[in-house]
Amino acid sequence: MAEYDRRNHGYRGGRKRRYRDDEDYDRRPQRRRYEEPPVVQVRRQLLTVAESAARRVEDDVEGIAKSVVENYEDEEMRDTFINIVLDLVLEQPMKIPFVTATVLVAHSLKLELGAEVLNKAGNALQRYIDTGAWREVKLLLRFLGILQPVYEGEGIFPLLEELFARAVDLQTASSEDLLGLELVKIILFTIPYVMSSPATGFETQASALLEKTDIIASTPHALVDLVNTFSPEEDKPAAGQSVISLLQTQLQEEASRGWKLNCLPRPWNDLRDGETGEPKSFYVAAKVAFPQITVPSPVQNGTRALFPEVYLSVFASQDVETVPPTSDIASSLLRDVLVDTINLLDFNRVATAKFLIDVDCYFTPHTFVKRATPFDRMRDLESQDLAWKPEDVAVDAVFSQLFQLPTPEHKLVYFHALLTECCKVAPAAIAPSLGRAIRFLYNSLETMDLELSHRFLDWFAHHLSNFGFTWKWSEWIDDLELPVVHPKMAFIIGALDKEIRLSFAQRIKGTLPDPYRPLITEGKEKDTPEFKYMAEMAPYSKEGQELMQLIRKKTSDDELQPVIASIEEQAKGLGVEDPKVPSTDALVTSICFVGSKSLSHVLSCIERNKDRLLAIGTESPRARCQIITSVMEYWVDQPGVAINIIDKLLNYTILSPLSVLEWALSESIAAGTTLAKTHVFEMISATVGKVTNRMRQIVAARTQPSLYEPQLSVLGETLARERTDMQALFKFIEDSIISVATGSNDELMERGDGSGDLPEDAIIRQWGRRWLRVFRRKAAVEESFITDALVHANPVGTVAPPTGSSTAADGDLDIADAE
Amino acid sequence: MSLLSVNTVDRLDRPSAYYVGKKKRRYNDREDDVQEDSMAGLRDATTLYVGNLSFYTTEEQIHELFAKCGEIKRLVMGLDRFNKTPCGFCFVEYYTHQDALDCLKYVGGTKLDERIIRADLDPGFEEGRQYGRGKSGGQVRDEYREEYDPGRGGYGRAYDDQRRREEEEYGQGR
Numbered sequence: 001m002a003e004y005d006r007r008n009h010g011y012r013g014g015r016k017r018r019y020r021d022d023e024d025y026d027r028r029p030q031r032r033r034y035e036e037p038p039v040v041q042v043r044r045q046l047l048t049v050a051e052s053a054a055r056r057v058e059d060d061v062e063g064i065a066k067s068v069v070e071n072y073e074d075e076e077m078r079d080t081f082i083n084i085v086l087d088l089v090l091e092q093p094m095k096i097p098f099v100t101a102t103v104l105v106a107h108s109l110k111l112e113l114g115a116e117v118l119n120k121a122g123n124a125l126q127r128y129i130d131t132g133a134w135r136e137v138k139l140l141l142r143f144l145g146i147l148q149p150v151y152e153g154e155g156i157f158p159l160l161e162e163l164f165a166r167a168v169d170l171q172t173a174s175s176e177d178l179l180g181l182e183l184v185k186i187i188l189f190t191i192p193y194v195m196s197s198p199a200t201g202f203e204t205q206a207s208a209l210l211e212k213t214d215i216i217a218s219t220p221h222a223l224v225d226l227v228n229t230f231s232p233e234e235d236k237p238a239a240g241q242s243v244i245s246l247l248q249t250q251l252q253e254e255a256s257r258g259w260k261l262n263c264l265p266r267p268w269n270d271l272r273d274g275e276t277g278e279p280k281s282f283y284v285a286a287k288v289a290f291p292q293i294t295v296p297s298p299v300q301n302g303t304r305a306l307f308p309e310v311y312l313s314v315f316a317s318q319d320v321e322t323v324p325p326t327s328d329i330a331s332s333l334l335r336d337v338l339v340d341t342i343n344l345l346d347f348n349r350v351a352t353a354k355f356l357i358d359v360d361c362y363f364t365p366h367t368f369v370k371r372a373t374p375f376d377r378m379r380d381l382e383s384q385d386l387a388w389k390p391e392d393v394a395v396d397a398v399f400s401q402l403f404q405l406p407t408p409e410h411k412l413v414y415f416h417a418l419l420t421e422c423c424k425v426a427p428a429a430i431a432p433s434l435g436r437a438i439r440f441l442y443n444s445l446e447t448m449d450l451e452l453s454h455r456f457l458d459w460f461a462h463h464l465s466n467f468g469f470t471w472k473w474s475e476w477i478d479d480l481e482l483p484v485v486h487p488k489m490a491f492i493i494g495a496l497d498k499e500i501r502l503s504f505a506q507r508i509k510g511t512l513p514d515p516y517r518p519l520i521t522e523g524k525e526k527d528t529p530e531f532k533y534m535a536e537m538a539p540y541s542k543e544g545q546e547l548m549q550l551i552r553k554k555t556s557d558d559e560l561q562p563v564i565a566s567i568e569e570q571a572k573g574l575g576v577e578d579p580k581v582p583s584t585d586a587l588v589t590s591i592c593f594v595g596s597k598s599l600s601h602v603l604s605c606i607e608r609n610k611d612r613l614l615a616i617g618t619e620s621p622r623a624r625c626q627i628i629t630s631v632m633e634y635w636v637d638q639p640g641v642a643i644n645i646i647d648k649l650l651n652y653t654i655l656s657p658l659s660v661l662e663w664a665l666s667e668s669i670a671a672g673t674t675l676a677k678t679h680v681f682e683m684i685s686a687t688v689g690k691v692t693n694r695m696r697q698i699v700a701a702r703t704q705p706s707l708y709e710p711q712l713s714v715l716g717e718t719l720a721r722e723r724t725d726m727q728a729l730f731k732f733i734e735d736s737i738i739s740v741a742t743g744s745n746d747e748l749m750e751r752g753d754g755s756g757d758l759p760e761d762a763i764i765r766q767w768g769r770r771w772l773r774v775f776r777r778k779a780a781v782e783e784s785f786i787t788d789a790l791v792h793a794n795p796v797g798t799v800a801p802p803t804g805s806s807t808a809a810d811g812d813l814d815i816a817d818a819e
Numbered sequence: 820m821s822l823l824s825v826n827t828v829d830r831l832d833r834p835s836a837y838y839v840g841k842k843k844r845r846y847n848d849r850e851d852d853v854q855e856d857s858m859a860g861l862r863d864a865t866t867l868y869v870g871n872l873s874f875y876t877t878e879e880q881i882h883e884l885f886a887k888c889g890e891i892k893r894l895v896m897g898l899d900r901f902n903k904t905p906c907g908f909c910f911v912e913y914y915t916h917q918d919a920l921d922c923l924k925y926v927g928g929t930k931l932d933e934r935i936i937r938a939d940l941d942p943g944f945e946e947g948r949q950y951g952r953g954k955s956g957g958q959v960r961d962e963y964r965e966e967y968d969p970g971r972g973g974y975g976r977a978y979d980d981q982r983r984r985e986e987e988e989y990g991q992g993r
């Protein structure tokens with residue numbers, strides 16, 4: 001265990017080792033002189049159970065159980081065993097069948113030990129059910145389900161039935177219910193493990209349960225379309241099925257085939273009885289009762305919001321099968337346990353990557369072909385039943401999370417880092433899988449959910465930055481002929497921009513085949529973009545230069561005024577409608593130019609001229625819009641810098657979120673072509689994200705359990721106000737884009753011959769639809785978040801209880817104490 | 820969400836041995852107390868020390884990568900004490916402790932500008948810490964490096980001086 005190791009290292013002495021090589025000349029006293037104490041051995045064996053393909057896992061399973069039973073009197077041994085068993089169940093779910101096998105053997109040798117394990121597992125399960133930690137419930141049920149042969153009567157089934165009854169209650173109460181669906185999913189994911197356990201004769205119970213879950217699992221939830229990788233509107237056949245409906249069908253199929261469950265390991269089948277050498281039977285000894293569990297009614301959901309899940313495979317459309325098809329239950333079982341592993345172990349991506357690469361250790365031997373089998377060889381192997389490419393299955397699971405809608409459990413960058421780590425651990429095996437995944441995603445760009453195409457773009461560029469920016473760009477050369485607004489072209493342009501942001505233009509140019517080079521313009525290679533007022537012919541060039549010099553010299557705001565006034569005076573003379581627009585242009589362009597050296601330079605320039613910039617917004621909305629235009633134009637070749645500056649201007653409240661939206665979706669909509677620019681999507685997403693984050697913070701403050709009047713009313717009002725603002729923001733997006741999506745945008749209609757039939761017009765309308773889908777989803781998710789959160793909040797008017805009784809929730813305390 | 824207080828594999832979001840070791844050395848006699856003290860300084864830390872950057876890596880590049888873990892509150896480039904040029908490290912400050920931890924887990928040990936960077940939890944930036952503490956103004960590690968590192972000014976500066984002197988002497992002798 002990590003803690004244990006660290007403690008030992010602490011005794012290595014205080015000297016800081018400067019070089020790793022010192023390890024070789026380590027002069028620590030040799031500790032390995034003694035036999036390893038049994039408890040240390042059990043700990044090590046248990047933690048690494050099934051990890052090595054070189055050892056027979058059955059031997060380890062038996063060895064561990066025997067050691068523990070032999071040392072049963074040693075309390076440390078018992079605690080170590082029980083704790084690590086449960087920890088592994090909750091943290092390394094791929095090991096559950098093996099860990100549970102040790103408990104099965106231990107139980108058969110020593111009933112008391114089995115009882116102790118069950119007792120502790122039952123307590124844990126009860127706690128997780130009470131707090132609504134459903135993944136943990138699922139994993140503990142899996143563990144308890146494999147122990148089915150040790151129970152009296154029907155064992156785990158009554159509990160599953162009770163959970164199902166709760167699901168029915170929830171479903172009956174509301175057609176939008178998701179918690180009931182989650183319970184059904186848990187029940188369904190438990191059944192195969194019970195059926196793969198050494199227990200026999202439960203087919204009737206399993207089938208009865210399956211019959212009942214069918215109606216709930218097979219009815220599509222209203223939100224499924226919203227979280228689909230592919231919008232059914234754009235690509236009906238590609239749209240994935242929900243995880244739960246797939247699983248229901250697969251289980252029914254499996255039931256009709258006598259529960260073969262080919263991929264699930266059954267280490268208990270190969271255990272021999274020590275004395276007779278016969279296959280070990282687990283129907284010895286007296287049976288015990290299934291732990292007593294009370295399921296509250298109604299059950300609660302924990303901290304994580306629930307959404308329907310859709311099954312995505314980036315390898316599904318290949319001509320050679322490398323991952324299980326959705327008709328095979330292995331697709332669900334493998335995916336489920338891999339996804340849990342990925343999400344549970346986010347705190348050590350190196351270990352997670354190792355588990356993913358070793359996936360073939362945790363399933364039956366004929367589930368996978370040999371590691372790193374080339375794709376072309378898979379074709380020859382196709383005649384063999386059931387053999388998938390382990391790398392593809394693993395990588396597929398990571399992508400399913402990277403592309404989880406509305407949001408994955410962890411930050412996107414975790415999945416980037418995990419894929420990078422996999423590539424580092426086994427480059428020859430993983431890199432080709434990623435290559436095929438990239439090709440699939442690239443070819444799906446036109447119909448994929450827009451937010452997901454953006455995640456793909458971001459991952460792609462970040463991934464390449466970890467591997468010397470090498471990619472076979474040559475295979476997409478033909479696509480360079482496509483119009484600029486084509487999704488593939490937008491991807492290429494956007495990806496190169498992102499690569500440059502993580503590196504620099506010249507470097508990226510060097511990685512590209514010739515036909516791509518014109519995309520890296522001269523402007524992109526310049527560190528400091530031109531200052532347009534340097535050109536004598538430019539309007540207001542004299543004043544622009546003067547202003548820039550003053551800003552560079554950090555002069556006081558008063559000294560800027562005459563120059564600004566002079567620009568406005570001239571503009572008036574020229575009949576400019578809003579003279580503040582050209583003066584703002586000169587000011588902001590000067591700030592950008594003077595601050596072009598780095599982000600902190602431009603920030604300090606903004607800081608020094610903050611009051612003037614703030615005043616612009618209140619005086620003239622058009623001038624405020626000009627602030628954005630000036631920034632975007634100055635940094636036109638490096639949009640990353642521009643949107644960074646816009647982001648900071650939002651923080652200073654020099655810009656309002658609405659002004660950014662107005663700029664992008666109205667001022668510069670350019671007949672909808674702007675929607676094809678990846679950095680515009682990035683900017684709008686970031687701006688909306690700022691608003692929704694703030695909203696969520698207010699909701700968090702408003703829903704604190706210890707919040708009472710008068711603060712309650714104050715926060716209640718803030719919440720109502722901000723909620724209205726947020727709704728207005730989403731409304732603005734909807735109204736601006738809907739005209740593009742339906743083709744009724746004035747500019748769009750005036751393009752070309754006005755028929756709306758130009759080839760690009762169809763693409764632009766599609767961009768509109770894809771944008772709409774993303775922001776409608778965001779709006780719906782935020783609304784439901786607020787509504788759900790407020791259900792449990794103190795209503796306005798609640799006053800503090802008379803005495804200072806502690807209101808801290810018990811569950812929270814435990815978690816805090818744990819660390 | 821684990822039941823128990825320890826994980827079955829090590830966590831990457833812990834302060835490095837460098838930080839723990841540094842504190843320990845300073846007060847060797849009261850090891851246990853100090854362990855706790857030093858951790859207290861990091862309990863809500865929102866700042867990261869980022870090392871092994873190339874001297875040529877820009878604020879924008881750092882921003883682009885580190886913003887993937889959360890909004891950045893402040894970015895302080897490490898500078899050569901004398902030249903005031905970047906010398907291969909920086910401090911990144913987030914708004915929340917969680918973002919800083921996520922950064923340790925997901926960004927530390929990955930590449931930026933094609934170098935594996937190092938991230939360590941830091942109790943917080945203070946004026947003066949942005950400067951290299953090496954004899955010649957940069958970071959100490961760049962004084963005595965025997966390997967050539969083009970991203971960090973070539974050979975260690977101390978060796979570099981020596982090499983230059985030797986070469987000059989050799990030239991004179993000829």
